[in-house]
Amino acid sequence: MGCSVIVNREKKDWLKTLIYIALYLTVLGFTGIYLLLSYWYVWIALAASGLMILISWHAKATAYHCPRCGYEFEISILTDFFSPHGVNRKGGWKYLKCPNCSNRSRMEILVKTTGKKTIQSQ
Numbered sequence: 084m085g086c087s088v089i090v091n092r093e094k095k096d097w098l099k100t101l102i103y104i105a106l107y108l109t110v111l112g113f114t115g116i117y118l119l120l121s122y123w124y125v126w127i128a129l130a131a132s133g134l135m136i137l138i139s140w141h142a143k144a145t146a147y148h149c150p151r152c153g154y155e156f157e158i159s160i161l162t163d164f165f166s167p168h169g170v171n172r173k174g175g176w177k178y179l180k181c182p183n184c185s186n187r188s189r190m191e192i193l194v195k196t197t198g199k200k201t202i203q204s205q
Contacts, residue, residue, distance in 0.1 A: 096194045103140070107133050138164050147179055147190035154183035155193065168192075
């Protein structure tokens, strides 16, 4: 397996994320119809485990870019779960503290892929 390459998000990356979220919500919707009234505890366990799978995938598939110093870094699953995030015209962001310069701001979300270790920008 090769090194991780960190690149800016593209349309296909957004589509992949939206498909995973849509699949998760579809499974919750259909299982909720059958499980929610009688087996609500099973539905809650299913919802929680699916959410943890999504969060762990996102934490492993993304990295972040500090706008102040340019440092690129990864975060833990717990930090990914609790940190605020959003989308603006420039793309996705997550409010984090840079481990290099201690700047707290909206960090740009980058995608990790496998291959030769280089940094690509738009």
